[in-house]
Amino acid sequence: MEKNTKKGPLLYVSQTFLNTPVKNNQEVFTTRQEVQLPIEEPQLEEEKEKKKVFEVSLAKTDLPKVSKKKEVKEEIKAQTNQEKQRNFNRVKGFKEMNLIERLEYLANFPKALPPVPCVYYTEEKNYQGYLVEYNEQEITIRIPNQKTETIPVKNIKDIIMIGIRR
Template sequence: MENNKEGTKEEPLLYIHQPKFKQPERKMQDSFLSEEITDTIDLEKIFPKEVEKKQSFTLPPIDSEKEIEVVQDIPKEKQEEIKKPINAADYFRRNTPSRKTWNLNLVTPFRDMSIKEKLEYLSGFPSSQQPFPCEFITEKQQYKGTLSKYENNRIFIKNLQGDMDEIDVKELQTIKILYKT
């Protein structure tokens, strides 16, 4: 809006202002140090004793000559002093026992387990994980709830209403997991 008075102009009331922010500094690692591990290599283990240790290299051709391959004998003093630098990762790969076999155990389905195995499985849940709701069937009654304790051939079931039921393991006929459908 403009002011009708002469000589006074007002700035617009709404500004779209972009402040100049300072860019944050990055705090990341930019360099590292690693020691090279030198490991002496016994050349006699690598090469058989009958074969003489030789050093070979090729010379570049000069004008019209062909390539020349030069083979030299390495003196025994230098053979013992040869050290091959090994980085830390290779050193630890060589010196740590490797796991070449997988220990995979077949898991039996819940319906194929015996009652004792089912009770051990259901009582083995950590406290942070909620156990599966199950149906515990005896000759006289069916109990629906979660297994809260299993000790001394007695089980304690917390039913869906929150009450505790106590059952003897010998009375159990089957245990079924209740699935939500």
């Protein structure tokens, strides 16, 4: 009987590790700061020539340049404040609107949304329904039984929005 002895691998591949692997890690980084350049006003050739004269003349004449820059900065601040005010105009609530504004709001209601039912108060009767048409003299309302009623605008006392039904 033969003895089984462990032998080494039958195929040996010689691999030499003389060089160690190179690491590709980032070691240094830089950031770029944004620099705001001053706003330059368009200058005519005459102004450029005057500027050259001012540069040669006494320092007292340089003061108007500084005041012009301050005025420009103040104008820019005023313009940005006006733009901010335009962006934050508050929209009136339906309850705060007067009768004509309410009718115009309902007439120009977005088509993507379902129409809003309202109660239209007159001296004789109250109408509940959807505004179908509005012109300066009269409005047309679609009441729940799919009939339409035409009411003169001068007879309407108040409009209350009921809400969107789901």
